Amino acid sequence: MFNFSYQNPTRIVFGEGQISQLATLVPKGAKVLLTYGGGSIKHNGVYQQVLQALAGFEVVEFSGIEPNPSFETLLKAVELVKAENITYLLPVGGGSVVDGTKFIAAAALFEGDPWDILAKKAPVTQAMPLGCVLTLPATGTESNGNSVVTRYSTQEKLSFASPLVYPQFAVLDPTVTFSLPPKQVANGVVDAFVHVMEQYMTYPVNAAVQDRFAEGLLLTLIEQGPLALKDPQNYDIRANVMWAATMALNGLIGQGVPQDWATHMIGHELTALYGLDHAQTLAIVLPALLQQQRSQKRAKLIQYGQRVFNLQHSDEERLIDETIAHTRAFFEQMGVPTRMADYGIKADAVDALVAKLEQHRMFKLGEHGDITIDVSRQILTAAL
Amino acid sequence: MFNFSYQNPTRIVFGEGQISQLATLVPKGAKVLLTYGGGSIKHNGVYQQVLQALAGFEVVEFSGIEPNPSFETLLKAVELVKAENITYLLPVGGGSVVDGTKFIAAAALFEGDPWDILAKKAPVTQAMPLGCVLTLPATGTESNGNSVVTRYSTQEKLSFASPLVYPQFAVLDPTVTFSLPPKQVANGVVDAFVHVMEQYMTYPVNAAVQDRFAEGLLLTLIEQGPLALKDPQNYDIRANVMWAATMALNGLIGQGVPQDWATHMIGHELTALYGLDHAQTLAIVLPALLQQQRSQKRAKLIQYGQRVFNLQHSDEERLIDETIAHTRAFFEQMGVPTRMADYGIKADAVDALVAKLEQHRMFKLGEHGDITIDVSRQILTAAL
Structure with missing residues (x-):
């Protein structure tokens, strides 16, 4: 820690x-x-x-x-x-x-x-x-x-x-929050989820409490998020989503651990250039980023898959594949598409987005600082 | 909530x-x-x-x-x-x-x-x-x-x-904390554990985040407590125990949920009359209290057994029995005995302890206020 x-x-x-x-x-x-x-x-x-x-x-x-x-x-x-x-x-x-x-x-x-x-x-x-x-x-x-x-x-x-x-x-x-449009509810849940992931899905530093709290928030959002869409007038469900979103980014779970935030930095350019909702950009970038960073994030991806999605395969590559697939499926379940194509954004966007990342000097993103402009390009290409 | x-x-x-x-x-x-x-x-x-x-x-x-x-x-x-x-x-x-x-x-x-x-x-x-x-x-x-x-x-x-x-x-x-005597380390872990239980082991109010955080602290203490005794110079283990103990009673996990605290109130009399360490009194009282309150705490005992001890029996009575047994076994594993007899306290103590509870007007303990003096007597008798 x-x-x-x-x-x-x-x-x-x-x-x-x-x-x-x-x-x-x-x-x-x-x-x-x-x-x-x-x-x-x-x-x-x-x-x-x-x-x-x-x-x-x-x-x-x-x-x-x-x-x-x-x-x-x-x-x-x-x-x-x-x-x-x-x-x-x-x-x-x-x-x-x-x-x-x-x-x-x-x-x-x-x-x-x-x-x-x-x-x-x-x-x-x-x-x-x-x-x-x-x-x-x-x-x-x-x-x-x-x-x-x-x-x-x-x-x-x-x-x-x-x-x-x-x-x-x-x-x-x-x-x-009862009267919020479903899209805003969904965006909020995805946003909170990715906030947790930015502080959790890095590499292990034996921070047991922080990991358990982060996993607890992810489990809560996965459980309560879809319920909030189904049963929008249910007070406790709304309360759970609201409290989870606050705890996701009040700083607590990020203390004493490495943090990533590359998904946010790359996502910001998607909002600035194409006007996508913040959460939509996160749902697009995160699955592609996890795939591209699967070796650097290997230990935490396995822990996340086991503890949050209850996956138990002995084949770790398969476990990681399914863990990333479950993450994508959760966003889709919330009604937030996870591919740029779903928003009508085509391959020529990659150059424009990369140029913006360069302009904002996003040369060394991620918990290791190893998400270079070139790696961001790979992630964006994988997210098309 | x-x-x-x-x-x-x-x-x-x-x-x-x-x-x-x-x-x-x-x-x-x-x-x-x-x-x-x-x-x-x-x-x-x-x-x-x-x-x-x-x-x-x-x-x-x-x-x-x-x-x-x-x-x-x-x-x-x-x-x-x-x-x-x-x-x-x-x-x-x-x-x-x-x-x-x-x-x-x-x-x-x-x-x-x-x-x-x-x-x-x-x-x-x-x-x-x-x-x-x-x-x-x-x-x-x-x-x-x-x-x-x-x-x-x-x-x-x-x-x-x-x-x-x-x-x-x-x-x-x-x-x-590296140089602490093992007894103090063990007492600290048991104390923190019971602090979490006082705020968690009541009845469900659909407070998803609070439950997950409480369970995360219990899992951390069960995992890291014995390691701290085995490997006292390990920084991360000590850090995890220290942070878990702070989070156990900084108020966070107790927000928006019912709280119990009967174990503490009954335990205080054991310290006052017989000089037992605070944590020793908690290790004695809690298992007996869970047994006596098993119908009032039924839903949470099952959730605790499933999520913290990973028990999966379909027979719920057996699941609750084993959940309480696991709790007692954890205290014993930490080297903190869970029976009054282990400390040389005999049956005649019950009257003296009950008299002190009466003196301090502890007539309605617990999250339902249904732990009367008579119920406290039953709990103490079961803890002999």
């Missing part, structure tokens, strides 16, 4: 009816910027619940944060924060709204061009406080310090991380 | 050599009270590492905190805190030293008789800040707000809890 230092300051307020807790969770006297996306929160009752809980606060609204939040839109929110002397940020939505609002929190107090936070990894030395209400379990952003933002003008999807942008609290009410 | 609100503010600083981080973890300018137990930290190098890291601080020492820390001793430390104008507490030791120092933190700022914190559950409204260096993985106290203190004069073992006494940081260096 590697050394680590871990602290997660986010208070999780979990359960039906908990949006009302905003009345005490938001600091007294705060002037709140309520940020959200396309307005779905106005149709499922969340917006009304939030405003009711915030009756004692001055609230300004900023809507229109896109899926894959855009740098351009977020800068408008930063202007509003300054013009209105906002003191607290409250994103209400899915991962994009929370990620985008983390960027607002950092950019509002950043001296210089905020693009540098993303493009030059300029250090974030201060940020506005924020808490969130999550409506879509998927990214884990409700309880971590990560944010991904896309500059639409240049099709660049980039990230930053800072302990200063952890939400102070995250309200997770599973009932608000 | 039940609703919950969870936050764990403790920073975990994990790994070999991390005691040196105290230099930056302890707030600048603090006047530190270094608390410890019988002095074993002077023989294994920990004391020297701590003092070296604290070279820039004024440090006062308080030693002699007992296993099952005594109210009487801790009050002396409170006097020292006041006399020396201490501003920060640094327990260095096992669960007793940390638990005891949490009580010092609360008692030093308590207005009135500090005994009320334990005996009358008087609310703790302020407490001194503390951070800790853990030398014995077992209780999880390094990352929670709980404390158990014994008043020696009256043989009363009582607890209190407050978010104000979470350690701000916990330094966990597995190498400092």
Whole structure:
């Protein structure tokens, strides 16, 4: 096991009816910027619940944060924060709204061009406080310090991380997910699943607890994900998916172990160039990557196959083949296709994607740093 | 799943050599009270590492905190805190030293008789800040707000809890556990195991993540505990035991699920009256309690037997019998006997223990509140 230092300051307020807790969770006297996306929160009752809980606060609204939040839109929110002397940020939505609002929190107090936070990894030395209400379990952003933002003008999807942008609290009410479109439910489950895989499917360092927890989340998502599609009004199933997605990327399972993240880095280019949903890109890249990296990941692929899919073949090559096939089948079962062709993307895309990876200097991806541009090309070709 | 609100503010600083981080973890300018137990930290190098890291601080020492820390001793430390104008507490030791120092933190700022914190559950409204260096993985106290203190004069073992006494940081260096006596290693593993069971072995509420995490910790302790006894200098094994013990009682796996704790409550009386180690009392009480509560805990006993011990009998009564037998066998394998007779405690003890349970008003223990004094008597009789 590697050394680590871990602290997660986010208070999780979990359960039906908990949006009302905003009345005490938001600091007294705060002037709140309520940020959200396309307005779905106005149709499922969340917006009304939030405003009711915030009756004692001055609230300004900023809507229109896109899926894959855009740098351009977020800068408008930063202007509003300054013009209105906002003191607290409250994103209400899915991962994009929370990620985008983390960027607002950092950019509002950043001296210089905020693009540098993303493009030059300029250090974030201060940020506005924020808490969130999550409506879509998927990214884990409700309880971590990560944010991904896309500059639409240049099709660049980039990230930053800072302990200063952890939400102070995250309200997770599973009932608000009842009305999600099945596609978003499926995407969320696949996203959470791949988050676990990025921290688990590397090489063994004898980290028993981390491995068992990661496997527990994978087992949960494999079991509960399809049930959430079948029985969308079932509270416990929704609660299990929601809690699994938070635990998948609140940092805990990644402590003291190697991490990969090549699937995410390659996938980001698919979103930036072709507009695919984040989870769709992960479902495309991961199976191809596991196949290409099967010797480097051999020991963990076998462990994963045995413990998560209960495969018991003595022939290890066959076990690995079936393990990868089961992974692909799970994504397909969730309704997320796993080939670029399924999205109408053809072979000529590989060159364009590789060029973007080069532009973003993704020369040494993966836990060994051995996924070179050429290896990424092989993975993308295998994913066609 | 039940609703919950969870936050764990403790920073975990994990790994070999991390005691040196105290230099930056302890707030600048603090006047530190270094608390410890019988002095074993002077023989294994920990004391020297701590003092070296604290070279820039004024440090006062308080030693002699007992296993099952005594109210009487801790009050002396409170006097020292006041006399020396201490501003920060640094327990260095096992669960007793940390638990005891949490009580010092609360008692030093308590207005009135500090005994009320334990005996009358008087609310703790302020407490001194503390951070800790853990030398014995077992209780999880390094990352929670709980404390158990014994008043020696009256043989009363009582607890209190407050978010104000979470350690701000916990330094966990597995190498400092290399020199632990095997008995303490075994006790620690049994203690952590039963902490998980208290939060897991109740009735199902369809909390998939919590169940998988609990099972993951049980599997880890069953696998790594015996290895730690066999191969005491193996870093990864020690690291796995240490991290499992922290995760067992940092609150995470107990969120949103029913909890039991009857084994602890009954066990406390065995320690108070007969001086048994805490873990010994748990190893005695738990198997007898599982047998007595087998119908109330039926569904979870079956799940536990299948997922943790890989038992697959179609005869569920046999499966439950073997599950309880495996639990007892694991404690015995760790060298912790599971019968009162093994410790020279005879049948006449039952009346004395029951009288203590009555005195402490333990009338309705367990997740259903159905472990009455009479049921406790049955459990104790079965544990003879």
